[in-house]
Amino acid sequence: MQTLRPFVGAAAGQSFDLGGGKTLRASADVTWWYELLDRSAHGQVFAPDGTAFGFQGPALGRGGLLAGGSLEAWLSSRAELFADYRIQPKVSNNTVQTATVGFRLVF
Secondary structure (H helix, E strand, O other): OOOOOOEEEEEEEEEEEEEOOEEEEEEEEEEEEEOOOOOEEEEEEEOOOOOEEEEEEEEOOOEEEEEEEEEEEEOOOOEEEEEEEEEEEEEOOEEEEEEEEEEEEOO
């Protein structure tokens, strides 16, 4: 599978000083992508005895939308809580969504 997928998008964010060294940052982004080369996953795998098996994956759409947002709460200059959400609607009749939450400690 060969792919060439340019992206164009925009993002916006705002930080809020909560005092006491704490900062809250909210951001959102939207991106459009377009596949210029191959749209389908296909290839060949080999069994241990050398037998080849071909496979064909779903044909993906030529273009799509990515959108998301995040919240970051900086508790100090080194510690952060974060939440992130991303959605890619209608990829091969599926909607791809990811959510990430966590804690970062900067050394």
